[in-house]
Amino acid sequence: xxxxxLALLVCLLLALIxxxxxxxxxxxxxxxxxxxxxxxxxxxGGDEISAFLTHLGLLFLLFFLGLEIKPDRIWKxxxxxxxxxxxxxxxxxxxxxxxxxxxxxxxxxALIVAAAFFISSTAMAVSSLIENRKLLMRESETxxxxxxxxxxxxxxILAFLGPxxxxxxxxxxxxxxxxxxxxxxxxxxxxxxxxxxxxxxxLPVLLTFSVVLGISALSVYLGIPESFMVIAxxxxxxxxxxxxxxxxxRPFKDVFLVIFFVFFGITxxxxxxxxxxxxxxxxxxxxxxxxxxSGIAIGKLIHRNSHSGIEIWAxxxxxxxxxxxxxxxxxxxxxxxxxAFMVIVTSxxxxxxxxxxxxxxxxxxRPEPHVQDKAMEK
Amino acid sequence: MPLRSIxxxxxxxxxxLETEKQDTIAVFFLKSGNIQMYTLQHGCQTPSVAELxxxxxxxxxxxxxxxxxxxDRESVEFAFSALSDLRITIHTYLVGKTIAGKSLEDLRIRAxxxxxxxxxSRGDKNIINPAADFELHEGDTLVxxxxxxxxxxxxxxxxxx
Numbered sequence: 405x406x407x408x409x410l411a412l413l414v415c416l417l418l419a420l421i422x423x424x425x426x427x428x429x430x431x432x433x434x435x436x437x438x439x440x441x442x443x444x445x446x447x448x449g450g451d452e453i454s455a456f457l458t459h460l461g462l463l464f465l466l467f468f469l470g471l472e473i474k475p476d477r478i479w480k481x482x483x484x485x486x487x488x489x490x491x492x493x494x495x496x497x498x499x500x501x502x503x504x505x506x507x508x509x510x511x512x513x514a515l516i517v518a519a520a521f522f523i524s525s526t527a528m529a530v531s532s533l534i535e536n537r538k539l540l541m542r543e544s545e546t547x548x549x550x551x552x553x554x555x556x557x558x559x560x561i562l563a564f565l566g567p568x569x570x571x572x573x574x575x576x577x578x579x580x581x582x583x584x585x586x587x588x589x590x591x592x593x594x595x596x597x598x599x600x601x602x603x604x605x606x607l608p609v610l611l612t613f614s615v616v617l618g619i620s621a622l623s624v625y626l627g628i629p630e631s632f633m634v635i636a637x638x639x640x641x642x643x644x645x646x647x648x649x650x651x652x653x654r655p656f657k658d659v660f661l662v663i664f665f666v667f668f669g670i671t672x673x674x675x676x677x678x679x680x681x682x683x684x685x686x687x688x689x690x691x692x693x694x695x696x697x698s699g700i701a702i703g704k705l706i707h708r709n710s711h712s713g714i715e716i717w718a719x720x721x722x723x724x725x726x727x728x729x730x731x732x733x734x735x736x737x738x739x740x741x742x743x744a745f746m747v748i749v750t751s752x753x754x755x756x757x758x759x760x761x762x763x764x765x766x767x768x769x770r771p772e773p774h775v776q777d778k779a780m781e782k
Numbered sequence: 783m784p785l786r787s788i789x790x791x792x793x794x795x796x797x798x799l800e801t802e803k804q805d806t807i808a809v810f811f812l813k814s815g816n817i818q819m820y821t822l823q824h825g826c827q828t829p830s831v832a833e834l835x836x837x838x839x840x841x842x843x844x845x846x847x848x849x850x851x852x853x854d855r856e857s858v859e860f861a862f863s864a865l866s867d868l869r870i871t872i873h874t875y876l877v878g879k880t881i882a883g884k885s886l887e888d889l890r891i892r893a894x895x896x897x898x899x900x901x902x903s904r905g906d907k908n909i910i911n912p913a914a915d916f917e918l919h920e921g922d923t924l925v926x927x928x929x930x931x932x933x934x935x936x937x938x939x940x941x942x943x
Contacts, residue, residue, distance in 0.1 A: 472791055530792045537831040539793065540808050540820040548790045 437669015
């Protein structure tokens with residue numbers, strides 16, 4: 405218990421400093437965890453309480469992701485989402501997989517590293533666009549759709565992760581049955597749910613908290629993918645009133661997610677056998693370079709301009725919450741340390757590049773004459 | 783003047799407008815509640831940006847629609863610059879002993895001063911557009927609308943007699 409309090413206080417202090425300078429907080433929470441835990445001073449260790457709280461953090465992160473998913477909106481923008489998303493997926497998963505395999509990860513572990521290598525942090529991309537006041541850029545829309553695509557991929561990955569004892573077909577049948585029942589309950593209980601959400605006593609927050617935990621417990625009991633169910637449930641509830649569910653679950657998400665990140669850092673052993681620090685650094689740097697390649701490719705395809713590629717790259721370098729979630733759910737020590745290292749390096753470099761993307765772009769790419777200038781020359 | 787609006791997941795709603803002179807103005811309603819406004823001059827590469835809180839944005843909005851509002855402690859004045867500078871003031875008054883027990887009809891407020899009582903606040907109840915036979919009680923709050931001259935006359939002739 406004292407360990408959790410110490411970790412929280414350190415995180416509070418870090419949040420005060422990083423928010424002041426508009427830096428991403430996630431890498432600092434993980435670094436704090438690394439310093440306090442197994443890899444560092446060994447002051448704090450994981451126990452049952454911290455395991456429960458980190459689990460809550462993960463559940464609310466996934467529930468929030470579910471609330472944000474709007475199937476009809478995705479359907480309407482599918483061409484914008486697919487065109488850039490597939491380039492992003494192909495380039496980064498292939499590079500990430502080859503690098504992880506070359507560094508000596510077993511086949512399945514290398515695939516998990518590749519997934520975490522591919523998924524950029526949606527939270528960091530969004531806050532970087534807002535903080536750096538880049539929303540007007542044409543590229544910002546491309547970046548937003550890219551994040552939506554990655555979120556969908558995250559859901560598919562999470563559906564296959566986690567302990568699976570049953571036959572795949574049995575899981576599929578059970579999952580679909582539960583989804584259908586949940587959908588029907590939400591559909592027919594819509595008025596009652598709206599009535600509860602409109603109240604200003606403890607009912608709305610109690611409902612939100614208990615249904616999220618309830619779905620998780622039900623999934624574990626039935627042996628169906630828990631993460632996937634929580635996300636799907638969030639999406640269903642999002643059809644009723646996404647805003648008030650967000651308002652109700654935000655405090656849980658905010659505080660438990662901090663615990664999730666710091667305890668992820670605490671339990672990771674960077675100096676475990678299997679992979680060296682230079683190798684970790686190499687794959688992290690490659691993660692920055694690989695997004696450069698995909699960013700430029702997307703910029704050239706959609707905006708017909710490499711400078712657009714620089715902006716897309718700058719805002720998607722940071723890996724974050726979903727990479728960590730994948731690592732935590734997969735649970736291999738070697739994979740976790742690689743992903744922790746990758747998140748820290750890419751998110752710090754990403755924050756820096758996003759802030760100075762204009763100058764960095766001029767150094768990396770020869771200034772291209774604008775289309776209008778070309779027309780004038782003719 | 784094409785206006786385009788789009789919902790950006792995770793960010794909020796974007797409204798983009800291109801003016802006749804090809805300048806671009808974009809407004810983003812962020813999920814945090816704040817509003818970012820970008821203006822980009824035609825031919826220019828980098829926009830200038832202002833971030834507004836909701837009250838600031840409303841204030842800006844009312845300036846742009848031509849209704850300028852000046853708020854006093856007890857009264858609000860609206861000026862519609864587009865309607866040959868029409869100015870309307872809304873003022874609140876507390877009912878004292880002198881007029882308590884009388885109805886709006888008895889006081890002949892509109893005939894004498896031109897002021898209209900548009901609402902009465904009594905306790906935690908509000909009466910909008912009170913009828914002519916509505917009887918005033920001590921402690922009621924009147925909401926009166928009129929030109930500032932008319933309101934001055936109302937104060938002098940009705941409230942203080």
